[in-house]
Amino acid sequence: MSTEQTNIKVVVRVRPYNRRELEQNQRQIVKVLDNNTLLFDPDEEDDEFFFQGTKQNYRDITKRVNKKISMDFDRVYDPEATNQQIFEECTSPLVASVLNGYNCSVFVYGATGAGKTFTMLGSETCPGLTFLTMRELFEKIQVQSTTHKFDVGVSYLEVYNELVMNLLTKTGPLKLREDSNGVVVSGLVLKPIYSADELLQLLAQGNSNRTQHPTDANAESSRSHAIFQVHIRMTDRKTGTKRTVKLSMIDLAGSERAASTKGIGVRFKEGASINKSLLALGNCINKLADGMKHIPYRDSNLTRILKDSLGGNCQTLMVANVSMSSLTYEDTYNTLKYASRAKKIRTTLKQNVLKSNMPKDFYIKKVTELMAENERLKAKVTQLEKSSEVTRSYNESELKAWYSKIDEVYSNFIKTQEYVIVNQSKIKSMNFREKLKKENIAYNTLLERNSIKSEEMLTASTSGYNKEIARLEEEYTRWRRKLHDANKDLEKLKKEIQESKYVEILKKYEKGKDLEVRHSKQNITINHISGINAEFLRDSDKLRKAFGMACELLHKSYDDLSTNMQDKYEQLQHFIKTHAYFGQEDYKKDSDEDLEVPTLKIRKGKRLHKIANADEPTSTSTVKRPCLQRTELTNDFDLDIMEDTDSDDCISNFKKPTIKHTIMDETHVLSCVTDDEYSTSTDVSAKKSVTESKETNSLMRKKNFVSNILSEQIAKVPTNNKDRMKNVLLKSKAFNHHGLLKTVAAGVQKENKKFSPGRVRKSPRSVMVKSLATTANIVKRQAVRTVNANSNDPIVRINRAASFRVKK
Numbered sequence: 134m135s136t137e138q139t140n141i142k143v144v145v146r147v148r149p150y151n152r153r154e155l156e157q158n159q160r161q162i163v164k165v166l167d168n169n170t171l172l173f174d175p176d177e178e179d180d181e182f183f184f185q186g187t188k189q190n191y192r193d194i195t196k197r198v199n200k201k202i203s204m205d206f207d208r209v210y211d212p213e214a215t216n217q218q219i220f221e222e223c224t225s226p227l228v229a230s231v232l233n234g235y236n237c238s239v240f241v242y243g244a245t246g247a248g249k250t251f252t253m254l255g256s257e258t259c260p261g262l263t264f265l266t267m268r269e270l271f272e273k274i275q276v277q278s279t280t281h282k283f284d285v286g287v288s289y290l291e292v293y294n295e296l297v298m299n300l301l302t303k304t305g306p307l308k309l310r311e312d313s314n315g316v317v318v319s320g321l322v323l324k325p326i327y328s329a330d331e332l333l334q335l336l337a338q339g340n341s342n343r344t345q346h347p348t349d350a351n352a353e354s355s356r357s358h359a360i361f362q363v364h365i366r367m368t369d370r371k372t373g374t375k376r377t378v379k380l381s382m383i384d385l386a387g388s389e390r391a392a393s394t395k396g397i398g399v400r401f402k403e404g405a406s407i408n409k410s411l412l413a414l415g416n417c418i419n420k421l422a423d424g425m426k427h428i429p430y431r432d433s434n435l436t437r438i439l440k441d442s443l444g445g446n447c448q449t450l451m452v453a454n455v456s457m458s459s460l461t462y463e464d465t466y467n468t469l470k471y472a473s474r475a476k477k478i479r480t481t482l483k484q485n486v487l488k489s490n491m492p493k494d495f496y497i498k499k500v501t502e503l504m505a506e507n508e509r510l511k512a513k514v515t516q517l518e519k520s521s522e523v524t525r526s527y528n529e530s531e532l533k534a535w536y537s538k539i540d541e542v543y544s545n546f547i548k549t550q551e552y553v554i555v556n557q558s559k560i561k562s563m564n565f566r567e568k569l570k571k572e573n574i575a576y577n578t579l580l581e582r583n584s585i586k587s588e589e590m591l592t593a594s595t596s597g598y599n600k601e602i603a604r605l606e607e608e609y610t611r612w613r614r615k616l617h618d619a620n621k622d623l624e625k626l627k628k629e630i631q632e633s634k635y636v637e638i639l640k641k642y643e644k645g646k647d648l649e650v651r652h653s654k655q656n657i658t659i660n661h662i663s664g665i666n667a668e669f670l671r672d673s674d675k676l677r678k679a680f681g682m683a684c685e686l687l688h689k690s691y692d693d694l695s696t697n698m699q700d701k702y703e704q705l706q707h708f709i710k711t712h713a714y715f716g717q718e719d720y721k722k723d724s725d726e727d728l729e730v731p732t733l734k735i736r737k738g739k740r741l742h743k744i745a746n747a748d749e750p751t752s753t754s755t756v757k758r759p760c761l762q763r764t765e766l767t768n769d770f771d772l773d774i775m776e777d778t779d780s781d782d783c784i785s786n787f788k789k790p791t792i793k794h795t796i797m798d799e800t801h802v803l804s805c806v807t808d809d810e811y812s813t814s815t816d817v818s819a820k821k822s823v824t825e826s827k828e829t830n831s832l833m834r835k836k837n838f839v840s841n842i843l844s845e846q847i848a849k850v851p852t853n854n855k856d857r858m859k860n861v862l863l864k865s866k867a868f869n870h871h872g873l874l875k876t877v878a879a880g881v882q883k884e885n886k887k888f889s890p891g892r893v894r895k896s897p898r899s900v901m902v903k904s905l906a907t908t909a910n911i912v913k914r915q916a917v918r919t920v921n922a923n924s925n926d927p928i929v930r931i932n933r934a935a936s937f938r939v940k941k
């Protein structure tokens with residue numbers, strides 16, 4: 134709802150001379166200078182003064198001095214102005230205001246015969262402002278009828294001798310009362326109208342009821358104040374919002390002095406009453422113009438009715454009618470004085486909005502939305518106030534000093550950290566190279582007939598690496614100490630920032646710097662990992678070639694190999710076969726299970742050569758050769774420089790997660806041993822004899838093994854099929870320990886399925902393990918461990934995972 138303050142708009146209309154004035158040849162006392170200015174009582178240009186028949190150059194000293202008062206109004210209309218012109222300029226804009234929800238009033242003021250009724254009502258040939266305005270109003274209502282519903286009702290009242298009469302019904306007197314909506318006429322029923330023509334008829338009807346008596350100045354003088362009001366209720370068809378507005382057109386009775394009407398008796402009383410109400414109106418105008426708080430509206434019924442139009446919520450237009458004839462000199466002067474005063478009155482305009490028919494939910498939703506919006510805006514304001522407080526209070530040079538301090542501490546930290554990481558990268562790379570070198574020498578040693586020469590090579594290469602690594606480690610320790618200090622400085626700075634008054638701004642800057650730290654670390658790490666990886670790939674390529682050559686050599690000399698070596702050859706062949714799927718998921722599962730191929734695992738935190746020395750030789754050859762352990766790209770070569778630095782947010786981000794090894798990772802496969810081997814496994818000496826017999830009686834072992842597997846305990850194979858199955862198995866291509874074991878397991882399963890289809894299918898692996906466990910009674914795993922601990926012989930390994938699966 135918009136509210137604005139505005140002044141009463143005052144226009145002056147000067148009417149032409151009437152017949153009487155022309156006859157009396159009165160002089161002109163009002164001269165219209167322009168659209169806004171008039172001159173009251175100007176000098177008489179043709180006022181020649183003759184003395185004894187001779188024109189005198191000087192004026193008659195007995196003559197009254199002209200007032201020559203220049204007055205400004207919102208508009209001054211000369212005698213040529215028409216009602217149409219006044220309507221277009223003054224009341225047409227009021228129609229738009231009314232339809233926007235503002236109350237509007239037009240009243241005409243002036244002495245009798247000054248042209249008030251002519252202006253307000255006009256005649257049939259020359260309609261006045263009321264008709265023109267109403268016609269315009271109905272036209273606009275027609276245009277807006279699609280969006281709004283209009284209800285128009287009119288009233289036509291007369292205030293005569295302080296009595297309020299209804300001109301439309303010729304009833305009264307009516308009482309005035311005041312309520313929250315202002316002054317209300319009790320018992321007044323509005324007459325609904327639907328067109329401007331209807332209005333014209335009503336006006337004519339009302340005028341005929343108006344009290345009129347001829348005066349000296351006007352043969353049809355209106356002796357009462359006539360108040361025509363149009364009440365409009367607008368309903369917004371979409372939202373249901375309602376507005377009620379009021380347009381008042383007031384034709385006041387003549388403001389002339391009672392004496393000037395030369396009335397007696399009733400006429401005199403009438404004049405006095407008119408004067409009383411006009412005097413009250415004058416008082417109100419004066420007080421309103423002076424900005425007084427108390428306005429005596431209650432002094433007369435006229436002022437009570439006009440209360441809204443003068444000082445309330447109303448856009449008001451006052452038309453002051455004057456004659457330019459000197460005949461009405463005093464009255465014109467008074468009217469102009471009133472009009473000037475009225476110009477100063479300020480009214481407060483308020484758009485009228487009434488309740489609407491929208492459902493309650495609509496308002497609840499609206500209120501909730503507005504409250505949420507209000508909360509949001511409040512929070513925003515608080516936030517802005519806070520930030521503006523900081524902005525207002527911060528000192529640019531202080532802030533600059535902070536920035537340079539942060540830059541300095543962080544750049545020192547980043548630089549030191551870089552030195553530490555680069556140093557560690559060098560050490561790790563050096564370790565890796567040393568490891569590769571040793572591995573190379575180990576391969577050489579395998580092929581070299583002279584073991585002493587190989588050991589010399591190993592010592593020479595190790596000493597070179599050791600020296601370089603020791604130097605780098607020294608350097609590394611030194612930079613670590615510096616990093617520790619830099620880290621302390623950083624911690625201190627962070628605390629200072631936290632306590633600073635610019636904490637909001639500095640925290641953001643600090644975040645950016647933390648990112649720089651992480652970025653620098655990651656850059657070096659990436660370089661390091663790429664370097665190590667490239668070296669590893671180069672080495673792998675080399676080994677792959679060498680391995681190919683070795684395989685070719687072994688293949689060619691197969692027939693010359695001893696039985697034991699041929700056995701090993703087959704194991705190798707099997708290993709290669711089963712490891713043909715590198716990179717697949719089951720790689721880990723199958724690896725290490727089938728063959729005791731020595732693997733090289735570098736334990737974290739230990740130098741390579743130490744691990745190599747700890748390993749036991751596997752060969753029974755006369756030349757003592759180092760065990761071959763293949764280098765793997767393990768976590769050992771990752772950079773983990775920060776693991777023991779002081780706690781720090783940005784640093785901790787750099788740490789790598791530690792890889793937890795599960796028990797399943799440590800799983801080893803059960804070696805292919807027969808029941809006779811296991812039956813003696815608790816005894817160390819007996820175990821030795823088993824190993825010897827293994828070499829000589831391999832065929833027997835295999836036969837027994839097959840028989841055991843086919844025993845009643847494992848598979849229910851009918852007796853007549855047993856021999857046939859044994860033959861098939863013995864003719865099997867994979868007639869080695871391991872291959873046989875797998876084939877038997879598969880065969881058993883197939884047979885089981887064939888003879889007892891209802892039996893639950895088990896994997897070949899589980900059948901195999903179960904068969905071995907049954908035949909060898911290997912449930913006593915603890916005893917086996919004891920054997921291993923005290924023996925120098927090849928380790929007996931227990932497949933814990935497999936036995937676990939069997940249990941399940």
Ligand SMILES: Nc1ncnc2c1ncn2[C@@H]1O[C@H](COP(=O)(O)OP(=O)(O)OP(=O)(O)O)[C@@H](O)[C@H]1O
Nearest residue numbers: 148244245246247248249250251351354355386387
């Ligand atoms: N601007 C005008 N042009 C031509 N004639 C006018 C004009 N104004 C008034 N008259 C004529 O002057 C006469 C008196 O006018 P009117 O009745 O409007 O005066 P009034 O101010 O209403 O007087 P009262 O207060 O006694 O009713 C009328 O005959 C009217 O036609």
